[in-house]
Amino acid sequence: MDWQALILSLQLAGVTLVVLLPLGLWLGRWLAYTRFAGKALVEALVVLPLVLPPTVLGYYLLVSLGGASPLGRWAAETLDLRLTFNFTGLVVASVIFNVPFIVQPVQRAFEAIPRGLTEAAAVSGLGLWQTWRRVEMPLAWPGVLSAVVLTFVHTMGEFGVVLMVGGSIPGETRTIAISIYDRVQAFDLAAADRMALLLLVLSLGAVTMSFFASARLAARR
Amino acid sequence: MPRPPRRRACLQLLASALYAAAPGTLHAQPAPTVAAASDLKFALEEVAGRFERESGHRLRLVFGSSGNFYAQILQGAPFHLYMSADEDFVFRLADAGRTVDRGRLYAHGRIGILVPHGSPLRADGELHDLAAALKDGRLRKFAIANPEHAPYGQRAEEALRHAGLWDAIRPRLVLGENVSQAAQFATSGSAQGGVVALSLARAPSVAALGRFELIPEAWHRPLRQRMVLLPGAPAAVRDFYDYLSTPAAQAIMQRYGFAMPRD
Numbered sequence: 133m134d135w136q137a138l139i140l141s142l143q144l145a146g147v148t149l150v151v152l153l154p155l156g157l158w159l160g161r162w163l164a165y166t167r168f169a170g171k172a173l174v175e176a177l178v179v180l181p182l183v184l185p186p187t188v189l190g191y192y193l194l195v196s197l198g199g200a201s202p203l204g205r206w207a208a209e210t211l212d213l214r215l216t217f218n219f220t221g222l223v224v225a226s227v228i229f230n231v232p233f234i235v236q237p238v239q240r241a242f243e244a245i246p247r248g249l250t251e252a253a254a255v256s257g258l259g260l261w262q263t264w265r266r267v268e269m270p271l272a273w274p275g276v277l278s279a280v281v282l283t284f285v286h287t288m289g290e291f292g293v294v295l296m297v298g299g300s301i302p303g304e305t306r307t308i309a310i311s312i313y314d315r316v317q318a319f320d321l322a323a324a325d326r327m328a329l330l331l332l333v334l335s336l337g338a339v340t341m342s343f344f345a346s347a348r349l350a351a352r353r
Numbered sequence: 354m355p356r357p358p359r360r361r362a363c364l365q366l367l368a369s370a371l372y373a374a375a376p377g378t379l380h381a382q383p384a385p386t387v388a389a390a391s392d393l394k395f396a397l398e399e400v401a402g403r404f405e406r407e408s409g410h411r412l413r414l415v416f417g418s419s420g421n422f423y424a425q426i427l428q429g430a431p432f433h434l435y436m437s438a439d440e441d442f443v444f445r446l447a448d449a450g451r452t453v454d455r456g457r458l459y460a461h462g463r464i465g466i467l468v469p470h471g472s473p474l475r476a477d478g479e480l481h482d483l484a485a486a487l488k489d490g491r492l493r494k495f496a497i498a499n500p501e502h503a504p505y506g507q508r509a510e511e512a513l514r515h516a517g518l519w520d521a522i523r524p525r526l527v528l529g530e531n532v533s534q535a536a537q538f539a540t541s542g543s544a545q546g547g548v549v550a551l552s553l554a555r556a557p558s559v560a561a562l563g564r565f566e567l568i569p570e571a572w573h574r575p576l577r578q579r580m581v582l583l584p585g586a587p588a589a590v591r592d593f594y595d596y597l598s599t600p601a602a603q604a605i606m607q608r609y610g611f612a613m614p615r616d
Contacts (some may be wrong), residue, residue, distance in 0.1 A: 198428040216429060301413060302415070303384075304386075317533045319540075
C-alpha cells in the first residue's frame with residue numbers, strides 16, 4: 133500500500149474543493165438564475181472537461197502551462213511558480229477537470245428552488261445574503277453535497293490528466309490512481325489489488341453516503 | 354428552520370474534506386528525483402537502496418520510457434538525473450542545452466524473448482519457433498515496448514525485422530508504454546510472449562512467470578545506456594551518479610544482466 137500516494141490524493145482532492153467550491157457555488161447559482169445570449173455556450177464550456185478525452189485536456193494543459201509556454205514562463209519568472217510536473221500543476225489541472233462535477237449539481241439544485249420562495253423572502257425583507265443563507269442553501273444542500281462528494285471521488289480517481297501533467301513523482305504527483313498503474317507495471321499485483329480495493333470501497337461509500345444524505349434531506353421537506 | 358444536527362453533519366463532512374487539504378508536510382524537503390528507463394526498475398531500486406543506506410541520502414526514483422522522460426524534460430520536468438536506455442535522447446537533450454554535460458555510459462542492455470508458462474510458444478532466442486507460430490496460428494498477441502519512444506521497443510523492432518518477421522507480426526503486436534509494461538503484457542496470460550529487457554527477466558517476480566532466452570546481440574543496434582545530470586542537481590544526486598561507477602553498484606547491475614561499459 134502506497135500511503136504517500138493516498139495522502140497526496142486526499143490533499144489534492146481537498147485543495148481542489150477549497151478552490152472550486154466557492155467558484156462552483158457562484159457559477160452554478162448564476163447559471164441557474166440568469167438567462168442571457170450565449171448561455172448555451174457557457175454551459176457547454178462547463179461540461180467540456182467531462183466529454184473531452186483526458187489526454188486532450190492533459191495535452192492542452194501541458195502545452196499551455198509548460199515551461200516553454202508564455203503562461204508557464206510568466207508564472208516561473210514573476211511568481212517563481214512552476215505549473216507542470218508538481219503539486220501546483222496538479223491542482224490547476226484538477227480544478228479545471230472538476231468544473232462540471234461541481235457546477236452541474238449546484239446548478240440543478242438552485243434551478244429546483246421555486247422562484248416564489250426567493251421572491252417571498254425578498255418581499256419579507258430578507259437581503260440577498262440572508263436569502264441565500266436561510267432559504268436557498270437549506271434547499272440546495274443535497275445538490276451541493278453531491279457536488280462535493282462527486283468532485284472529491286473524481287479527483288481521487290482521475291488518471292489520464294494527472295499522468296500527462298504529473299510525471300508520477302513520489303510525494304509530488306504520484307496519486308493513488310497513478311500508483312496503482314505503477315505497481316501493476318512493477319509486477320506488484322498484491323499492492324495494486326489493495327489500492328484498487330480501497331478506491332472501490334471509498335468511491336462506493338462516498339457516493340452511497342451522498343445519496344443517503346440527499347434522500348434524508350428530501351424526505352424532510 | 355430547526356435542523357441543526359443534520360446541517361452540522363454536512364458541515365463536518367465538508368470540514369473533513371478540507372482538513373485533508375493542508376499540504377506542506379509532504380512537500381517540506383522533497384528528495385531529489387531520478388528519472389530512469391523502466392528496464393532499470395528492479396536493478397536500480399537495489400542499487401539506490403544500498404546507496405541510501407551507505408550515504409544517508411534519500412532519492413526518489415521514477416521509472417518510465419526514456420522517450421517520455423526526454424519529452425518531459427524538454428517541458429521542464431523537475432528531474433535531477435536522467436538515466437536513459439539509450440544515448441540518443443541524452444545527446445539530444447545536451448544539444449538543446451538542457452543538461453550539465455554529455456553524460457556518462459552506465460550499462461549495456463540486452464533484449465530477449467519472454468514466454469509465459471502455459472504459452473504454446475517456445476522460448477527460442479533465434480525466434481525460429483516465433484516464425485513457425487506466426488504461420489500456424491499459435492501466436493495471437495505478442496508484446497513489445499512502443500518503438501515510437503521506448504529504446505527497448507526500437508531494438509525489439511530491429512530484431513524482429515532482422516528475423517524477417519516484422520511485417521507478419523505487426524498486426525499481432527500489443528505495445529507497452531515502456532518495456533516494463535511490455536513485460537507485464539507478455540506475462541499477463543493474454544499474450545503468448547514478448548520481447549523484453551534481460552534486466553527485467555532476471556528479477557525474481559518476473560522470472561517466476563515464464564522462460565526467457567536472449568536474442569543475438571548482433572540483430573539490433575546496441576543498447577548503450579547513458580545517464581546525465583540535469584541543471585540544479587543537488588549533491589546527493591551527484592554522489593549517486595558517481596556511486597553508479599563503483600564496483601559495489603556495478604556488481605548489482607551485472608547480476609541483473611547488464612554489461613558494464615568499457616569506454
